Amino acid sequence: MSTEFLTICELCKRKGVNLTEHHLTPREAGGKNLPTALLCTTCHKQIHALFTNKELALNLNTVQKLHDDEKIQRYLKWVEKQPVSAEFTIKKSRHVRKKNKR
Ligand SMILES: [Zn+2]
Ligand SMILES: [Zn+2]
Structure with missing residues (x-):
């Protein structure tokens, strides 16, 4: 058995x-004290590249919901x-870039 800390x-x-x-609910959407998930940097970047904070807060506020999303399914297979x-360098999808603009 390895004693290495496995993340x-x-x-x-x-x-x-x-x-x-x-x-899981972005801080900007009032999620400061709500549950968080521990994600690898690649997943984390991917999520924020695919979805806006508003979409995350409304539809994807649990790991299970993220996991069930069609776009995430495709990403997970990859x-x-x-x-x-x-x-990886992950590009934000156009719809996220547009919506985050103020
Ligand atoms: Zn991951
Ligand atoms: Zn995040």
């Missing part, structure tokens, strides 16, 4: 990843084949 992403379930805290150490 597991709550979304893609890959082990040994760098975890970051994701506010990411499970990627090495844990890989760093």
Whole structure:
């Protein structure tokens, strides 16, 4: 048995990843004291690239809902084949870029 501290992403379930805290309801939408999920940096970036904070707060405020989303399903199929150490540049989808503009 390894004594190495094993980190597991709550979304893609890959082990040994760098975890970051994701506010399931974004802080901007009042989620400051609401549950968070520990996600690898790749999943975390992916979520914020696909969805606006408003969409996250309204429709995707649990890990299960995120997991069941069609776009995330497609992403998960892809990411499970990627090495844990890989760093990705993830582009925000146009609709997120547009909506976040003030
Ligand atoms: Zn992940
Ligand atoms: Zn987040």
